[in-house]
Amino acid sequence: MSDDRRLDVLRAIVQDYVRTSEPVGSKSLLERHQLGVSAATVRNDMAVLEEEGLITAPHTSAGRVPTDAGYRLFVDRLQQIKPMTRAERTAIARFLDGAVDLDDVVSRTTRLLSSLTQQVAVMQYPSLSRSTVRHVELVPVGGTRLMIVLIVNTGRVEQRVVDVGRDLTLEPEVVAQLRALVNELTVGERLSIVAAGTAAIGDRVVPADRALAEVVLDALAVAADEQTEERIAMAGTGNLARVGSDFPTSLSQVLEALEEHVVLLRLMGSMASLDDASAVAVSIGAENPYEPLRTTSVVATTYGPAGGLGVVGPTRMDYPQAMATVRAVAHYVADILDG
Structure with a gap:
């Protein structure tokens, strides 16, 4: 029972010190908290808490303040985190x-x-390295340039514009097929494994489109490995x-x-x-x-x-x-x- 009582005293000291920033004495503890014991008992409990390194006297006053160890015990003994209103x-x-x-x-x-x-x-x-792919969009932006838009589950959006060596504005079906294939293999996957997981894409496109697929995959790999985020x-x-x-x-x-x-x-x-x-x-x-x-x-x-x-x-x-x-x-x- 004495351990529980001393924990109540420690809790009261922490609460008062947090609120007032002033060292806490036995008299103020008895005035502010219903501890149900005498002043002598509180002083004795405070002496034990001080011996255990849970509270300390910052100067010669009668007041005590919690130590790091005291705060730690207070936090560890919280029965539960009080829910917000x-x-x-x-x-x-x-x-x-x-x-x-x-x-x-x-x-x-x-x-x-x-x-x-x-x-x-x-x-x-x-x-990005701990995110998952939500969607990959491929957008021809004129000439031989293709914009690759990577959208991840956290809402981050990464864009890369690459030169694919061919005018894809004239080949919408190629873009649509590659987009569908990339999303099939990447959506829901962690970015950290996207590069390895998409290595098989090259085997699922016709030989004429493999160079295009490699450029897209390289751009995704760069985005997945990006560290500056x-x-x-x-x-x-x-x-x-x-x-x-x-x-x-x-x-x-x-x-x-x-x-x-x-x-x-x-x-x-x-x-x-x-x-x-x-x-x-x-x-x-x-x-x-x-x-x-x-x-x-x-x-x-x-x-x-x-x-x-x-x-x-x-x-x-x-x-x-x-x-x-x-x-x-x-x-x-x-x-x-x-x-």
Whole structure:
């Protein structure tokens, strides 16, 4: 029973410190929470929590603040992520449904996450290498040029214009047959295996059209292997300025780390490797593998197999609210991109 009571005390300390940013003393705990025990018992529980490294005294005052380990235990012992209200879910859906293209989806998502959590919002653009083909269109654009349009399940559109060495505006039936064959073999397939999966196309076209098919396949392979699409979008870095005192080291180091998109891509990738697509990963303080971000916490999840999103902020974060918001927004983003 004492362990459960101490967990209640820790939970109360975390909640009060997140709300007030002031060290929490036993007197304020008794005033704000129905702990059902005496002041002496609360002080004893706080002493045990401090011995266990879950809370600490920032200075000589009687107040205590949670440590990274304390936040970790708090997060791990959450019985469940509190669901968002119907009004909150409706507002999210309405805001994101207004997006007109992928860039708008990403922009709206980061702005929404930042606004709802008051943290820095980070979103990875859908990765082509982890996307699947929705449709391939072949469009003669004059002379010997052919436009190849690759549309993937996340809504990304890649275009390539290639010289095929013949005027296909005069051969619409050839274009139609090749288009049908390419889509038959690629739709629903991961882009990472498209090149290998379409190698047999050359055997299914007449000899006179094999050179044409090879040009189209080469262009698709280039699109599938493209690496420059790995991008990150951010919003709300100004939120960190409001809580600059929460960072024991220079806030500028955190901001510089956030500008390193390679670091964020790796961070999103490592945290988004979740067995449960609806799970939310939380990395707290020193748990972060990148030194400049070890004064921050990251809450992230996936919005499907193609990318991740989340928020970055101080360890003094409202974890239940951030986790619920990240999960809800990811759900709506996945629905929009899969729709």
